[in-house]
Amino acid sequence: MDNNNMRRLEEKGRECLEGGDYGKAVKIFNKALAVQENHVIRNNLAMAHYQTGDYDTCLRSLQLNLADGAILNPYAHSLACLALVKSGQLRDARIQLEKAIKEMDEGTRALACAGKPPPSWNEYAVIVLRAAGALQDHRLVFKLYNKWRNRQSNWENAYFGGVAAFNLKKYRQAAGCWTSIAPVWRPFMAMQRVAVLADRGDIPHFTLEYDHFNQDKIMKMAADAVDDPVKMRQMISDSTVRLFYLTIILEEEMDLKLRNLFLSYIIKYGGEWGSRLGQDWLLSPAINDELKIAAAMTLVETGVIPPGEPVTMYIDNQQREVYMRGYVLSPATGAKMVRVYQEAINLAGDGEIKEAIRLLEGPLLEEGTVYPPAMILLVRLYHNQGVERKKRQLIDMLESISENVDDLKLHSEMANMYLDIDEIERAMKHAAVIKSKCPPAESKELDKRLSEQLARIYMEHEIDAYSDFVIQEYRxxxxxxxxxxxxxxxxxxxxxxxxxxxxxxxxxxxxxxxxxxxxxxxxxxxxxxxxxxxxxxxxxxxxxxxxxxxxxxxxxxxxxxxxxxxxxxxxxxxxxxxxxxxxxxxxxxxxxxxxxxxxxxxxxxxxxxxxxxxxxxxxxxxxxx
Incomplete structure (x- = not known):
């Protein structure tokens, strides 16, 4: 077999290896080695066995590359370390790691004498760092990353350097590592924010694995575990899954419902760590209000926060008490409340405001019944009577409902409610939600409705609101x-x-x-x-x-x-x-x-x-x- 055919065989095997077809890769690499011994092909063969979980065969495949007098091969020693860790042979794994580091440094010096070491050699640093990480030697990983980083171009070096820094609670250094590779893959910027929030104390510490997260694999795991609390707890205990979920939660351009769902998984199934994260986020100015509401509702659901009790939260740019409940929206609730709601409207229309308030307070505040039209009416009545504390309590409930149900009519009613109680910015927020979520077929009717709502903002409620709005738009x-x-x-x-x-x-x-x-x-x-x-x-x-x-x-x-x-x-x-x-x-x-x-x-x-x-x-x- 000539060199060109060998090269094509090697490339085909590498394509199978990178594509996840490990069985086929093994056959191709064995075929190539039967014709001619090659230390690179032998490394790839061993990696294919490693990926299938056959660690003994992986080690046997590496024997020639690991033998005394063999060519310098930090890759082979690092892969052997990984296989030995998987087999529980930690002492032998450490010996192989030390050989990998020694050969990496010796080879680099030798190649440097003849000129700049080739990129293929420098990329061996990735698997050396991964091997040190497999032994949970975070200090060594971080030391090697800093030692070698000036001659490394592979983004994985900075990724593993960031993992090591994070595990050592050097969160700012972790953020710096991940920021440096953000152009490679967008989630790295969200990981940078995870590190920044950990540095602020907003994310409790957890130890990361030296592994990349596979988005498709994790989503499949989540789909399989969603109805099984035991599987969910096992999944969320995996640090790679935690990190992946946090990157989704903190990505502001992701769908809010998905972010809230993943946050609820972390809090509900993340044990003491998840519960603490949820509670810490309630008081953090760095976390947006929508996520705080989702966290609070999950903490109510899990019993960490008693339903109906005030919760101290940093919300609306201030720290204050917020009332949360576990909500159940059902047809039976609606049927019961329609009568109460209509009677309250009649009482309010006759000027009997306090009686209308008393009628609504029983089911809404004391029993925890949810019926948004009645809640919106009660907000208006409280505003009329100057009952500020209870009005805030009810508004918090409505906001938490609106964040967790897709109901454009509710957003529209809340926009009008906020107009009536002179809370212009909140009215515009709900109007914007309607516009972003409304199907295109409804856009004409929507534009008309929004125009009417904005006209009320500008003309009926605050004469300066229009000019203030335009001034902000200018800037x-x-x-x-x-x-x-x-x-x-x-x-x-x-x-x-x-x-x-x-x-x-x-x-x-x-x-x-x-x-x-x-x-x-x-x-x-x-x-x-x-x-x-x-x-x-x-x-x-x-x-x-x-x-x-x-x-x-x-x-x-x-x-x-x-x-x-x-x-x-x-x-x-x-x-x-x-x-x-x-x-x-x-x-x-x-x-x-x-x-x-x-x-x-x-x-x-x-x-x-x-x-x-x-x-x-x-x-x-x-x-x-």
């Missing part, structure tokens, strides 16, 4: 402009409205030039002098300096949603900054042209970021260091 259009991830002063300033440039000049006690281009020059010239920057930094409040440090420690930029969670939003900053400067930390820095905000393509997504101008980064790093 959001500026925020949505294209920006480089490392913007220059020229680009960032050019994105700013003319009025903002005048405001920037005023903030620096500069008399604004008449022409825009001259105002741009004034600001650019001022900021490029380090002495001026030192004075400017001294005049910032502590939050402003901290935000700049935060960005500079992260290559000069960050996603805007991360910054708003940590430093506050720009929601109330308006648009006409020359008359009323922004009050938020982000807005104040943007006004001074110390940061710019805009959208950039990251992993194919149009992402809003804040970034320090590239010309200012060296000087600001020195001044803030």
């Amino acid at each position: 959001r259009k500026v925020e949505d402009k294209r920006l480089a991830i490392s913007p220059g002063l020229a680009q960032g300033i050019k994105n700013m409205p003319a009025g903002w440039l005048s405001a920037a000049c005023q903030s620096y006690s500069l008399a604004p030039a008449r022409l825009r281009k001259d105002r741009e020059r004034q600001i650019t010239a001022l900021l490029q002098e380090e002495e001026n920057l030192q004075i400017i930094i001294q005049g910032l409040d502590p939050a402003g300096r901290e935000l700049l440090r935060y960005l500079l420690q992260r290559e000069g930029w960050s996603r805007i949603n991360t910054l708003t969670r940590k430093f506050g939003s720009m929601d109330d900053d308006g648009f006409f900054w020359e008359y009323e400067p922004p009050g938020s930390t982000l807005g104040q820095l943007w006004l001074r042209c110390l940061i710019f905000i805009g959208r950039v393509q990251i992993n194919g997504r149009n992402t809003k970021i804040a970034a320090v101008p590239v010309e200012l980064r060296p000087a600001l790093s020195r001044l803030l260091g």
